[in-house]
Amino acid sequence: MKVQELSEIVNGRVVGDGETQIVRIADLEQARKGEIAYVDDEKFMPAAHESRASCLIVRDREKFSSNRTLIEVSNPKLAFALIGEALHPTDREPSIHPTAVVAETADVSPTAYIGPHVTIGAYVTVGDKCVLHPNVVLYDGVTIGNRVILHAGVCIGADGFGYVRHELGYQKFPQIGTVVIEDDVEMGAYTCVDRAALGRTRIGRGTKLDNMVHVGHNCDIGERVVIAAQTGISGSVVIEDDCVIGGQVGFGDHTRVQKGAIIGSKAGILPGKIVRPGVWWGIPVQPLDQYKRMNANMNKLAEMRAEIKQLRQLIDELVTERQKG
Amino acid sequence: MKVQELSEIVNGRVVGDGETQIVRIADLEQARKGEIAYVDDEKFMPAAHESRASCLIVRDREKFSSNRTLIEVSNPKLAFALIGEALHPTDREPSIHPTAVVAETADVSPTAYIGPHVTIGAYVTVGDKCVLHPNVVLYDGVTIGNRVILHAGVCIGADGFGYVRHELGYQKFPQIGTVVIEDDVEMGAYTCVDRAALGRTRIGRGTKLDNMVHVGHNCDIGERVVIAAQTGISGSVVIEDDCVIGGQVGFGDHTRVQKGAIIGSKAGILPGKIVRPGVWWGIPVQPLDQYKRMNANMNKLAEMRAEIKQLRQLIDELVTERQKG
Amino acid sequence: MKVQELSEIVNGRVVGDGETQIVRIADLEQARKGEIAYVDDEKFMPAAHESRASCLIVRDREKFSSNRTLIEVSNPKLAFALIGEALHPTDREPSIHPTAVVAETADVSPTAYIGPHVTIGAYVTVGDKCVLHPNVVLYDGVTIGNRVILHAGVCIGADGFGYVRHELGYQKFPQIGTVVIEDDVEMGAYTCVDRAALGRTRIGRGTKLDNMVHVGHNCDIGERVVIAAQTGISGSVVIEDDCVIGGQVGFGDHTRVQKGAIIGSKAGILPGKIVRPGVWWGIPVQPLDQYKRMNANMNKLAEMRAEIKQLRQLIDELVTERQKG
Known part of the structure; x- marks a missing residue:
């Protein structure tokens, strides 16, 4: 694509030759002819000046010599991501791999991509343009929104972990609820979201979970929440919109994290705790300061x-x- | 089913109309006509009084108005779980999914359910009424008891993590032992139990493991042990009967946890430590108080x-x- | 095999009857006729004297009675491991299981073993004598060296966890790099190595990862590194050669661990930290002392x-x- 075309995607201003052909994104140091890179931090300016990229995405054209081809935008990293998507589309040809097992009663959008060895249970719904990588398992009755990306082995709707102790051992508590994954969610490999005991477990629109995150039964995770790898969330936890959660964090059951709170990696939250907006860390969590x-x-x-x-x-x-x- | 029939399952006492038809379990607030709910805590009494459930399972009939249909029992939550099982049987039609790969020498009970993409290695035994969800992997030679439930991707019998350092790197230590999973065990998605180096790794009868638990080689986990998600157990750890272990706990190798001990989430136990009965927490663990x-x-x-x-x-x-x- | 033959494998010295037939390795206490065990610690000497093994691998023949058949070596545990490999070869017949899905453009060595339900994406390379256990997933374009062992469900090359926040939510940052796994690496079940955003994620020669380890995008893990179960490594972390990392450790992004450093289980390393050689523990890590x-x-x-x-x-x-x- 031409620099001019790429610039239009991100509402940028072209400096230099808008006809320059770009075939690939790259980082400043590795970039070569035909590649585009970005600079969004003063500390990378020396690397930017030395970069052999054919075009740079920058915040301020004034800092570059006049023979550079630039795209000037207010958020270079975001522009780079959008241009990357245009140059390297990750859309997959809609299809259901022949090794996938899809229940007759499942409702899978014809625009979805269903990879090898995926299992989709009865009465499951999978929305438009979803991408289900190999070995994803959707238990019966779960609902997946539109444009959801599930990486290898994501498991939605396994039984929650609930038992009642009696004299002889443990009686399984019924796990007959469901799971709802809203639009534009992405989940990393082997992340698990358990079905509700009764009712539903929810992952809100635009939320992103990294690899091997565990979400227990009856949790309600809001919109645009980001959760890093290996974090574990016990049952009935509420995480409100726009929270950012580090890796290896542990949530006791019935915790509530209020809108926009940030929790550092490896933090531990006691059962029933309400975490107010702000930045938190430690075991048990306390305000960062x-x-x-x-x-x-x-x-x-x-x-x-x-x-x-x-x-x-x-x-x-x-x-x-x-x-x- | 009729209230009278459900009551008989749990040895309860019917108050009101035993002929009332019940089709589903539900929680107090969501319950509607044809549904049954339970109350086991004083704090839920207001919700109980307002509940539209057709029948309530309660500890003490005296606290309810005379026009309610009730089942009175000493442990309402347990009764609810048992009634839930009766109303929503989770038994699966015995079958081996055509995509499952079962070694010729494996001995799988004709009453077991083997889901899609399951792999069962050579000389494996799978007992009666087991349920193996999609993608379960049983390596060669492991033994699974009766009524065992393995959720998606459970992996039994992968090699333990053992190497001998030498001048040039690491030599793999032989991992030629096995794994024995006893009756009535349930394991959450992606939980892994490694085979013993020599001898066997054991998970005792009635023990319940949540998602993504790691059990190292040569561990001996007793009966009726409960372990929450993402806990990691190093090699040669012994956890005696009736222990309760939180999530994200880490056990150093050769630890022994004595009968009935309770360990809080995220605790860390040093190698070789003996944890006596009682409640423990922290890194390294100490008595809770x-x-x-x-x-x-x-x-x-x-x-x-x-x-x-x-x-x-x-x-x-x-x-x-x-x-x- | 005969004791004499086994001794030659490890450059040992036979004491007693070199013609004794050995069929199996075992530990001191369980060993019976036809079995071989080892002693490498004074505290096991009583068990050694009582062992019924047909042959013992020992450091010093002088400590045993003259009627024992022994193999004397300087490192009995290493010799035991090598002899175990000879007696119980784990090599698998080269083959691709009919349920595996291998892209046409993938280059899989004819000497590799590819297990059931494995998925190998486009332009992947798998080297000689690799063993891929069931459900391994290799995303497009990753490179696997020679003699690599990947246990069940290992996932190589899923997208790294990178997004750019904007007014309406999160834009996925391109994850178009790759992963290189060098020779003689072994990974436990469900370990995940994400592809680089740009460039490559690398696991160095002879490195061993336990179960459920998470390696983020753009990490560079050196040679002969050992990482125990459930450790999580954020993006762009460098771990130099010969490091030993415990279980459930968490690494902030852009950490660097210098050659040979040892980090205890459950430790936490802050983003950008440089960990010098030595032994470290705690959250945040500090020198062990x-x-x-x-x-x-x-x-x-x-x-x-x-x-x-x-x-x-x-x-x-x-x-x-x-x-x-």
């Missing part, structure tokens, strides 16, 4: 002990002296 | 530092004065 | 608080007295 102060103080522990010992000694001397006195 | 006290003290650290500083100042004054004196 | 001291001090917190309180009291008395004086 508080956690940092606590950490700093923990590193002073040895010093504090030494100080206490010294104070004890001084006081003992004073006390002894007083007694003598 | 002790851990809570430590946490409380950690939140006092800033205060302690300020106090020490103040004491230092007072003492300095006293010392100066004494010197003058 | 320092972490241990901090832990010891944390257990003294209650004591410290009591001590401070007492000092305060003594000082108050001294101050009061002075004022009176």
Whole structure:
């Protein structure tokens, strides 16, 4: 595609030769003739100046020499992503792979791509332009919206983890609810979303889950939530819209995370806790500032002990002296 | 089914019209005509009184108005689970899906359900009424008891993680043992139980593992143990009967957890540690009370530092004065 | 095989009857006639003396009675592993299972074993003598070296987790790079290595990953690195050669771990951190000694608080007295 065409996709301003042909995106250092790269941080300016890319996506044309071909935009990284999509379309030819097993009663959009060894259970709905990579498993009755991308082995609708203890062991608690995955969700490999015991588990529109995330039964994950790899979410957790959750975080059941909250990697949230907007970290979670102060103080522990010992000694001397006195 | 029939299943006492037809279980708030719900906690009494369920399972009939149809039992939640099983049987028609790959030498009970894309290796035994969901992988020679439920992608018998370091790298240590899964075990999606190096890895009768649990080689997990999602168990760990383990817990190798111990989520157990009965938490684990006290003290650290500083100042004054004196 | 033949494999010295037939490896306590075991630690000497194994692999013949058949070597565990490999070869007949889906453009070595339900995408290379267990997924364009063992469900080349936030939600950042897995790598069940956004993600020669490890996009993992189960590695992390990483460790993005460093289980490494050679533990990681001291001090917190309180009291008395004086 021509620079001019790419620029139009992102509402950019072309500087230099709009006829330049671009075939591929690349990073600044690797880029060669026919490739386009982006700069969105001052620290990459030296690399940008040395880059052999045929075109750069930049925030401010003034910082580049006049012989450069540029696309000027307010958000170069976003423009790069959009241009990448145009140059390297990831759409797949709609099809159901012959090794996929699709229940007769399932309703799969004719525009969806269903990969090898996928299993789609009874009464499942799969929306338009979904991409289901190999080995995805959709248990009976779950609903997948439009443009949902499920990477290899994503498992939607397995039974939630619920038992009732009795004298002889555990009785399985019924897991007869369902799962609803809304539009534009993407899930990484082996991420699991369990079906509700009763009712439904929900993943909201535009939410992105990384690899091996566990979402327990009856959770309600809002829209545009981002959750990094290996995070585990117990049953009946609510995560409101626009939250950002790190990797390996653990949520106790019945937690609620309020809109826009940010939780650092490896944090642990106690059951029933309400996490207010803000940045949180630690086990159990606390506001980031508080956690940092606590950490700093923990590193002073040895010093504090030494100080206490010294104070004890001084006081003992004073006390002894007083007694003598 | 009629209320009278359901009541008989759980040895309950019917109050009101035993002929009422029930078709489905539901929770108190969602329940409608033809549905049955349960109350086992005082705090749900208002919801219970407003519920439109055709029948309630309750502990004490005295707390309900006389026009309600009730089943009175000592453990309403357990009764609800059993009634749910009766109304929504999860038994699957015994069958082996045509896409499953079953070794000729495997011995699969004719009453088992083997789902799509399951792989069953040589000399594997699968007991009566087992349910193997899609993509379950049973490596050669493992033994699965009766009524075992394995959710999507459960992997039994992959090689344990053992190597011997030498000058040039790592030599694989032989992993030629096996795995025994006893009766009535249930495992969540993608849970992995590795084969023993020598000998066997065991999961005891009635034990329940959530999604993505890792059980290393040569572990011996007892009966009626419950382990939540994403917990990782290193090699040669023993967990005795009736333990309850939270999510994302990590066990060092050769740990032993004694009968009935409870370990909180995200705890970490050092290699070789013996965890006695009781409730444990933290990294490394300590008795819950002790851990809570430590946490409380950690939140006092800033205060302690300020106090020490103040004491230092007072003492300095006293010392100066004494010197003058 | 005869003891003499086994000894030659490991350059050992036979003591006793080299003609003794050995059919199987075993541990000291379980070993019977026809089996071989090893002793590499003084504490197992009593078990060794009582072992019924037909042959023992030992470090020092002098410690055994003269009627024992022994193989004397400098590293008995390594010798045992090598002899185990000879007695129990794990090589699989080269073949592609009929249920595997292999793209026409993929280049799979005729000496590789491709198990049931494996998916191999377009332009993938799989080297000599690789073993791909059931359900392995190789996305388009990834490269697998020689003698690589991938356990059930290993997923190589799924999209990395990258998005650009905009007003309406998240735009997927292009994930058009690749993955290179070098020779002699082994990966446990469900381990995932994501493709690079641009460029490549690399797993170096001889590196061993346990079950359910997550390796993010653009990581560069060196040679002979060992990583235990459920560890999560964010994007663009570099782990240099010969590092040893415990289980459930979490790496922030752009971390660098220098050659030979050892990181304990459950540790957490902040984004951008450089971890120098040595032994590290904790969240965030610190040198092991320092972490241990901090832990010891944390257990003294209650004591410290009591001590401070007492000092305060003594000082108050001294101050009061002075004022009176």
